[in-house]
Amino acid sequence: GFGVNTFESSMSFDEFxxxxxxxxxxxxxxxxxxxxxxxxxxxxxxxxxxxETGIMTYYSRSRKELxxxxxxxxxxxxxxxxxIDCDKDTLLAKVEQVGNACxxxxxxxxxxxxxxxxxxxxxxMEVFQSVYDVIxx
Amino acid sequence: GFGVNTFESSMSFDEFxxxxxxxxxxxxxxxxxxxxxxxxxxxxxxxxxxxETGIMTYYSRSRKELxxxxxxxxxxxxxxxxxIDCDKDTLLAKVEQVGNACxxxxxxxxxxxxxxxxxxxxxxMEVFQSVYDVIxx
Numbered sequence: 001g002f003g004v005n006t007f008e009s010s011m012s013f014d015e016f017x018x019x020x021x022x023x024x025x026x027x028x029x030x031x032x033x034x035x036x037x038x039x040x041x042x043x044x045x046x047x048x049x050x051x052e053t054g055i056m057t058y059y060s061r062s063r064k065e066l067x068x069x070x071x072x073x074x075x076x077x078x079x080x081x082x083x084i085d086c087d088k089d090t091l092l093a094k095v096e097q098v099g100n101a102c103x104x105x106x107x108x109x110x111x112x113x114x115x116x117x118x119x120x121x122x123x124x125m126e127v128f129q130s131v132y133d134v135i136x137x
Numbered sequence: 138g139f140g141v142n143t144f145e146s147s148m149s150f151d152e153f154x155x156x157x158x159x160x161x162x163x164x165x166x167x168x169x170x171x172x173x174x175x176x177x178x179x180x181x182x183x184x185x186x187x188x189e190t191g192i193m194t195y196y197s198r199s200r201k202e203l204x205x206x207x208x209x210x211x212x213x214x215x216x217x218x219x220x221i222d223c224d225k226d227t228l229l230a231k232v233e234q235v236g237n238a239c240x241x242x243x244x245x246x247x248x249x250x251x252x253x254x255x256x257x258x259x260x261x262m263e264v265f266q267s268v269y270d271v272i273x274x
Contacts, residue, residue, distance in 0.1 A: 007252035007254075008252070009251040011249075019157070019158075020157040020158050021156075025162065025176060027164050027173055027176060031256065034173075036164055038222070039222065039227040051252060079252065080256050081254065082252045083249060083251065084249045085176065085247050085249075086243070086248070086249075089176075090247075092247045104223050109222040109223045109224075109227075110220045110221070111223070113218060114146040114147050114188075114221055115145070115147070115188060115216065116217070116218040117142050117217050119217050
């Protein structure tokens with residue numbers, strides 16, 4: 001079930017490499033299926049609030065303010081893990097997503113395929129996922 | 138098996154929203170396990186080459202040139218799908234990865250955990266993955 005956890009990070013925000021806007025790029029992923037839900041950005045304040053509260057907080061570039069996702073929609077993201085990449089410029093967050101990640105009502109923000117090769121037949125993980133979905137129904 | 142495919146994109150690069158460096162952020166994911174391998178950037182030329190060849194080509198910000206991943210290491214990434222997000226500023230690429238994605242020799246560039254909640258016991262997909270690994274051995 002859902003549950004808030006507070007954490008301590010093994011690395012400080014000051015050790016990360018920021019983008020040209022002075023922010024850290026964050027990829028947020030469903031912790032069970034590994035589906036990528038969204039990409040957003042964090043300031044130091046957003047990162048520290050995320051670690052302290054166990055709930056994803058980003059920096060809204062359009063509203064220019066801290067943005068705890070779910071505060072208006074209820075669609076909170078509970079942190080399961082935070083992992084930094086080899087050159088320390090991108091954070092990967094695995095989360096338990098309440099409701100949908102996308103403001104359009106889609107579970108993930110990535111729903112517009114530009115190109116797609118058919119590969120479902122080679123993909124045993126999708127079979128397992130189907131079996132699991134049936135079991136859970 | 139591996140195989141090169143050429144594609145046509147349903148959307149042109151000019152329709153995307155670029156970051157402050159004039160590039161498109163790209164998240165690259167293993168198409169079978171959904172593991173996030175790396176985050177990199179594309180110019181229009183890199184995007185068009187990727188679509189035309191079916192092999193991931195980025196723009197190297199450090200070397201300031203087109204970078205077809207694998208040209209020196211052999212670790213090519215064959216495109217399975219390209220998906221743009223709701224606000225058209227991030228591309229998600231699902232690929233078949235040859236060898237390792239990370240220059241450190243790690244399969245993924247994301248291997249440094251900052252915080253991690255134990256959740257393996259709740260995660261049936263990991264059980265399925267283990268079963269699958271055993272079957273394949």
